[in-house]
Amino acid sequence: MNRAPGPSVRLKLTVSYAGFLMLAGVLLLAAVWVFLLRYVPDRALIVSSETPTHGVFPVRSNLLRVFAPRAAAVMAFLLVFGLVGGWILAGRMLAPLTRITGATRMATNGSLSHRIRLPGREDEFRELADAFDAMLARIEAHVAEQQRFAANASHELRTPLAISKALLDVARADPHHDAGEVIERLHAVNTRAIDLTEALLLLSHANQRSFAREPVDLSLLVEEATETLLPLAEKHGVTIETSGDIAPTTGSQALLLQLTTNLVHNAIVHNLPEKGTIRVHTGVRTKTVVLTVENTGEKLTPEVASTLTEPFQRGTERIHADHAGVGLGLAIVRTITHAHDGTLTLTARAAGGLRITVELPATATHADG
Numbered sequence: 001m002n003r004a005p006g007p008s009v010r011l012k013l014t015v016s017y018a019g020f021l022m023l024a025g026v027l028l029l030a031a032v033w034v035f036l037l038r039y040v041p042d043r044a045l046i047v048s049s050e051t052p053t054h055g056v057f058p059v060r061s062n063l064l065r066v067f068a069p070r071a072a073a074v075m076a077f078l079l080v081f082g083l084v085g086g087w088i089l090a091g092r093m094l095a096p097l098t099r100i101t102g103a104t105r106m107a108t109n110g111s112l113s114h115r116i117r118l119p120g121r122e123d124e125f126r127e128l129a130d131a132f133d134a135m136l137a138r139i140e141a142h143v144a145e146q147q148r149f150a151a152n153a154s155h156e157l158r159t160p161l162a163i164s165k166a167l168l169d170v171a172r173a174d175p176h177h178d179a180g181e182v183i184e185r186l187h188a189v190n191t192r193a194i195d196l197t198e199a200l201l202l203l204s205h206a207n208q209r210s211f212a213r214e215p216v217d218l219s220l221l222v223e224e225a226t227e228t229l230l231p232l233a234e235k236h237g238v239t240i241e242t243s244g245d246i247a248p249t250t251g252s253q254a255l256l257l258q259l260t261t262n263l264v265h266n267a268i269v270h271n272l273p274e275k276g277t278i279r280v281h282t283g284v285r286t287k288t289v290v291l292t293v294e295n296t297g298e299k300l301t302p303e304v305a306s307t308l309t310e311p312f313q314r315g316t317e318r319i320h321a322d323h324a325g326v327g328l329g330l331a332i333v334r335t336i337t338h339a340h341d342g343t344l345t346l347t348a349r350a351a352g353g354l355r356i357t358v359e360l361p362a363t364a365t366h367a368d369g
Contacts, residue, residue, distance in 0.1 A: 009097075010090045017086030018079060025078040029071050036063060096125035100132060112140040149311045160193040199328040202258065203311075206335040211252040215363060218247035218256065218291050219282045225260040226280065229268060237274040238295075240264070244282035247289035249360045251340040259336045260291065262329040263356055267295035271353070288342075288359045297353035305348040309334040333358070 096118050103116045115136065118129035164186055171182045205211070226233075226240050233240050249256075267278045279294045311331040330346075333356075337344040342360040349355055 010087070010094055013090035013093070014083060014086035017089065018082030021078050021082035021086075022075065025075055029074065033067065033071075036067070096129065100125070100129055103132065103136075107136060107139075112136055112143060157193065157196060160189045160196075163189045196328070199332060202255075203328060203332050203335055206255055206332065206339045209339045211255060211339075213250050214253060216249055216251055216253050216256050218249060218260070218289055218360075219244060221253070221257050221260045222264075222280050222282060222291070224257060225264045228261065229264050232265070233268050233278070236268055236271065236276065238268050238271050238276040238278055240268075240278045240280065242280045244280075245284055247282040247284060247291065248363045249289050249340070250363055251360070255336045255339070259333050259358065262333050263291070263293040263358070266329045266356075267293050267354070271295050271297045284362065285359075287362055289362045291358040291360075292355065294349070294355040295353045296349075296351070299352040300348040300354060302348050305346045305354060308346055308354075309344065330356075 099116055099118060103114055106114045115133045116129040117133065118126050120126055167182050167186055167189070171177055171179065222242055222244075226242055230240065264278065264280065268276075271278070277296050279292075281290075281292045281294075283290045283292070309330045311328055334344050337358050337360070340360050342358060345357040345359075347355045347357070
């Protein structure tokens with residue numbers, strides 16, 4: 001925004017301090033003058049011991065002649081003192097604001113690693129500086145995450161394109177090559193590229209929070225997701241167990257169904273090679289509803305479990321097997337959870353596998369009950 005130049009805040013504060021000090025001086029002198037007028041008589045009888053003469057002299061007129069110049073001198077001193085003192089005090093008071101402004105300009109120029117770290121006891125300026133430092137930390141983390149995401153997405157999208165190009169080059173170089181095999185492989189590669197693109201679009205949509213909110217029951221979404229993925233679970237030899245209560249919340253039914261489906265799908269494909277188990281439970285707490293998906297599988301360290309919500313991260317090797325997904329399943333879950341003001345917790349099970357807990361705000365009527 002273009003603004004016309006104006007006086008600095010330090011100058012405004014200086015003038016304000018000096019003006020207030022002058023006003024206080026005027027009031028004080030006025031109070032003294034009123035006091036003198038009240039207790040000093042209009043005229044006084046003066047008797048001299050040296051001379052036999054005596055007389056009546058006007059006292060108030062003499063008092064005014066003595067008081068006025070001294071009052072003017074006091075006001076002049078207060079003016080100078082107020083301007084000089086106000087300028088110094090304003091500079092000291094606004095020094096933290098100067099540091100905050102400098103940090104803001106550095107952040108505008110792209111330096112997000114700089115922090116103000118204003119010393120001293122807590123006050124309004126230090127509260128502002130701490131809030132600004134926290135904002136810079138969040139922005140820096142968000143920018144770093146977006147940069148990693150863009151790099152990983154570029155890599156993931158480049159892979160199917162490179163495979164498609166290689167298949168086409170082989171088909172062009174060898175006209176007698178089996179066209180059906182090439183078409184089948186191209187179809188699989190393109191399907192994966194489409195799935196990845198749709199996942200990226202869904203992730204972007206959830207990040208924007210541009211969705212209508214409506215009453216949603218997580219227990220019904222669990223039933224729908226498990227019924228949809230039951231054939232895949234049977235193919236992998238995985239048993240799905242569901243339990244729990246009605247879990248009413250508010251949000252996008254489509255996004256929350258995607259969240260539930262992703263959790264169950266992840267539990268199926270990252271399970272034991274045979275006789276795996278998945279337990280899906282919905283529950284209600286004081287002000288929240290909870291969805292828990294627990295699966296058997298390989299043992300994971302807490303460090304590995306904490307990274308699984310990062311885009312394109314997997315607990316096992318990055319092998320694009322059948323139904324292995326595109327590496328965005330839990331990243332989408334995290335984004336949808338945060339878009340619904342919820343929390344996501346991943347815990348490595350001691351016996352192997354993973355426990356994922358999604359906690360969302362309960363509906364107002366249920367929370368009150």
